[in-house]
Amino acid sequence: MVYFVRTAGPKDVDQVHKLLIETFHSAYDGIYGAETVEKLLQSWNSPSAIKERVGRKGGEFLVADSGRDIGGMGFAAVYPEMDKTVMLHQLYVKPSAQGEGVGRDLFAELETCFPNAEIMRVEVALQNERAISFYSRLGFVEVDRMEEFGGPNSGLPAVVMEKRLPQ
Numbered sequence: 001m002v003y004f005v006r007t008a009g010p011k012d013v014d015q016v017h018k019l020l021i022e023t024f025h026s027a028y029d030g031i032y033g034a035e036t037v038e039k040l041l042q043s044w045n046s047p048s049a050i051k052e053r054v055g056r057k058g059g060e061f062l063v064a065d066s067g068r069d070i071g072g073m074g075f076a077a078v079y080p081e082m083d084k085t086v087m088l089h090q091l092y093v094k095p096s097a098q099g100e101g102v103g104r105d106l107f108a109e110l111e112t113c114f115p116n117a118e119i120m121r122v123e124v125a126l127q128n129e130r131a132i133s134f135y136s137r138l139g140f141v142e143v144d145r146m147e148e149f150g151g152p153n154s155g156l157p158a159v160v161m162e163k164r165l166p167q
Contacts, residue, residue, distance in 0.1 A: 003064035003071045003102050005109045012063055013050050015070040020045040023092040031127045032156070053089075060113040064093070064102045071097035074106040078114065079121060086114045086165075088122040107138055111165060119162050123149055126157040139163045 008016065021041055028037045043049075054061045059077035063070045072093035079085040088110065093102045111120065122140060124131045126149075140161035149158030 001066050001071065001097065001100070003066050003097070003100075003105070005062055005064050005105050008054050008061040008063045008073065010051060010054060012070060013047050013054065016050050016063065016073050017045065017047050019070050019073060019094050020050075020090075020092060022094055026095045027092075027128060027131070028125070031125060060110060062106055062109055064097070064106055070094075071100075072102040072106050074110050076110045076113065076120065078117070082119075082121075084116065084118040086117040086120045088120055091122075103134060104138070114165070117165050118167065120165055121160065121162045123158045123160050125149060126159055132159060132161070135161050135163075 024037050024041055024045065025034065028040070032040075053059060053075050056077060059075060061075045062073065064072035072091075074088070074091040076086050076088045079087040088107075091103060091106060091110075093106075114120075120140075121143075122135055123146065124135060126145070140163040142159050143162045144160035146158050146160060149156040
């Protein structure tokens with residue numbers, strides 16, 4: 001299926017929410033268990049949280065749209081604590097569209113959305129080897145590790161990766 005990358009809007013919230021439910025369970029049930037994944041979905045990916053991100057100043061929320069469905073999504077925003085750094089908060093592709101270049105296409109567009117940024121940073125669940133491999137192929141390198149990915153007391157360790165952006 002062919003997907004076109006475009007900026008997300010409020011009308012996309014429900015489809016993005018469904019996509020995130022499917023992809024989170026596919027990616028993380030085996031790592032954290034379905035119960036923990038449900039809690040993460042409720043706190044990180046509720047429709048209201050998605051809607052807030054879609055309209056956030058200093059951010060870019062993209063979807064891969066076939067005209068019939070949303071096959072992937074990406075959200076990045078300027079990182080307030082680090083000058084010239086953009087945080088890639090989310091990049092998810094539904095399982096049936098993985099391996100078709102959807103994630104690569106979303107990232108390629110996000111990479112161009114912040115012309116003043118020098119670095120893009122992403123935090124990846126330590127056990128998510130597939131995502132770490134994906135980001136490595138895009139040119140990211142590990143720069144740090146953290147014990148509490150997603151917030152205090154999460155118990156979710158992560159790898160911090162960065163990529164220098166073209167100027």
